[in-house]
Amino acid sequence: MAGQNTVRSSVFRRSFRKTVPSAVRGEGVYVWDTEGNRYLDFSGSAAVNLIGHGVPEIASAMTEQARQLEFVHTSQFTTPVAEDYARELLDFAGENFQGGAVYFTCGGSESVETALKLARQYHVETGQGERCQVLSRTQSYHGSTLGALSVSGNRRRREIYLPMVREFAHVGIPYCYRCDYDCKDGCRNCGLKYAAELEQAIESANGAAAAFIFEPVSGATLGAVVPPPGYLQKIAEVCRRHGVLLIADEVMTGMGRTGKNFAVEHWDIAPDILIAAKGLSSGYAPLGAVIATKKVVDGIVSGAFLHGFTYNAHPVSMAAGRAVLRRLQQHNLVQASDSGREGTIAASLERSLSTLLELKTVGEVRGIGLLRGVEFVSDKPSKKPFAPELNFAGRVTAAALKRGLLVYPIQGCVDGISGDHLLIAPPAVITEEQIDWSVRQLKESIEEAAHR
Ligand SMILES: Cc1ncc(COP(=O)(O)O)c(C=O)c1O
Numbered sequence: 001m002a003g004q005n006t007v008r009s010s011v012f013r014r015s016f017r018k019t020v021p022s023a024v025r026g027e028g029v030y031v032w033d034t035e036g037n038r039y040l041d042f043s044g045s046a047a048v049n050l051i052g053h054g055v056p057e058i059a060s061a062m063t064e065q066a067r068q069l070e071f072v073h074t075s076q077f078t079t080p081v082a083e084d085y086a087r088e089l090l091d092f093a094g095e096n097f098q099g100g101a102v103y104f105t106c107g108g109s110e111s112v113e114t115a116l117k118l119a120r121q122y123h124v125e126t127g128q129g130e131r132c133q134v135l136s137r138t139q140s141y142h143g144s145t146l147g148a149l150s151v152s153g154n155r156r157r158r159e160i161y162l163p164m165v166r167e168f169a170h171v172g173i174p175y176c177y178r179c180d181y182d183c184k185d186g187c188r189n190c191g192l193k194y195a196a197e198l199e200q201a202i203e204s205a206n207g208a209a210a211a212f213i214f215e216p217v218s219g220a221t222l223g224a225v226v227p228p229p230g231y232l233q234k235i236a237e238v239c240r241r242h243g244v245l246l247i248a249d250e251v252m253t254g255m256g257r258t259g260k261n262f263a264v265e266h267w268d269i270a271p272d273i274l275i276a277a278k279g280l281s282s283g284y285a286p287l288g289a290v291i292a293t294k295k296v297v298d299g300i301v302s303g304a305f306l307h308g309f310t311y312n313a314h315p316v317s318m319a320a321g322r323a324v325l326r327r328l329q330q331h332n333l334v335q336a337s338d339s340g341r342e343g344t345i346a347a348s349l350e351r352s353l354s355t356l357l358e359l360k361t362v363g364e365v366r367g368i369g370l371l372r373g374v375e376f377v378s379d380k381p382s383k384k385p386f387a388p389e390l391n392f393a394g395r396v397t398a399a400a401l402k403r404g405l406l407v408y409p410i411q412g413c414v415d416g417i418s419g420d421h422l423l424i425a426p427p428a429v430i431t432e433e434q435i436d437w438s439v440r441q442l443k444e445s446i447e448e449a450a451h452r
Pocket residue numbers: 046107108109110112141142143144215219220249250251252277278
């Protein structure tokens with residue numbers, strides 16, 4: 001086994017080959033390790049933290065809850081903190097979710113599993129038992145549990161597990177920098193072609209399509225790819241027309257990250273089910289949520305959802321999520337994350353990151369709000385990616401880490417294996433000076449990786 005020449009940690013880590021620093025403290029945009037090194041968190045860990053690290057009021061809310069009541073099982077009790085928080089989240093999710101309900105979990109993958117099963121049960125209980133397939137997109141990520149992996153399209157993360165999962169149709173995803181339709185108009189018209197692929201898949205499913213799950217802005221797999229005009233509206237219309245539930249996976253894009261409460265609001269579409277995690281607690285506690293419309297909740301006519309986890313609506317996570325939501329609202333952090341608004345920190349991030357395009361190896365800088373992607377190429381005119389074994393994104397990340405900068409590297413944006421990009425998703429409390437410093441470090445890191 002790799003890594004046998006080093007003393008192996010008792011923690012079953014993600015990688016036995018790679019050593020990572022040991023973190024002990026966080027404050028604002030910074031994290032410190034045991035050696036006293038400071039890191040600027042330019043990726044919000046993995047697009048998790050929006051409110052900043054070490055906010056005392058969140059810790060106090062969690063402590064107070066743990067002191068009063070650490071846990072009860074949802075089969076025996078509800079709690080005031082869960083009831084209040086669910087009402088506040090429904091308000092935050094907007095008019096489309098009025099009269100709906102929130103199912104709380106411990107994270108993104110659990111929430112995706114919950115949404116898939118909820119869609120299935122909705123159809124069974126509304127007399128459409130033949131609907132059992134969940135359609136999704138080729139380059140997508142919806143989580144690491146087997147159900148979530150089956151609807152994901154991220155080749156690297158799911159290939160060896162494929163024999164263990166039941167797969168349904170995956171349709172193409174608009175990725176304008178490398179458009180399947182080879183368009184020359186910035187995908188102004190391709191959105192409709194991609195939406196037509198979904199309609200075809202629904203028709204081929206012969207009445208068995210239950211739901212379509214999608215990330216409004218591609219998260220990890222493609223790196224902050226924004227959909228072309230008209231695409232999401234058309235997707236929503238196709239799903240509605242065919243009675244297919246629309247599940248927006250906003251684990252990465254929700255809770256203000258893109259400058260709206262939820263990213264679907266940029267395109268004015270109304271999903272039946274909305275999934276949130278990551279920014280929901282900004283990482284202060286394991287937390288996910290499945291926000292269902294009144295139509296879906298009313299559809300469970302038996303009155304019992306056949307699903308559950310021990311830690312549904314854990315009181316300490318509820319207290320963390322509620323305090324994070326209050327912090328988001330009191331400090332106007334959603335507005336700060338809106339890159340379309342002049343003078344915001346998100347607009348500064350967009351401007352500063354765009355200077356990376358001066359570099360020979362940066363093919364595209366993209367994204368929205370505080371969710372940004374930087375794609376690397378070995379040859380700009382032909383958009384040729386680096387050979388995957390060079391691990392270019394990993395090399396940039398290692399060079400950045402040496403400089404005290406945290407970014408999130410991913411490979412596979414071109415075809416699931418090749419293609420290197422970084423995800424940049426800082427907390428909304430970052431300052432202009434910190435952005436400029438980070439982009440300077442990132443430039444040096446990219447140049448170092450290119451010259452190695
Ligand atoms: C869009 C999306 N869905 C689901 C997940 C899975 O969430 P978790 O890692 O909390 O299980 C992720 C994680 O990155 C994600 O980005």
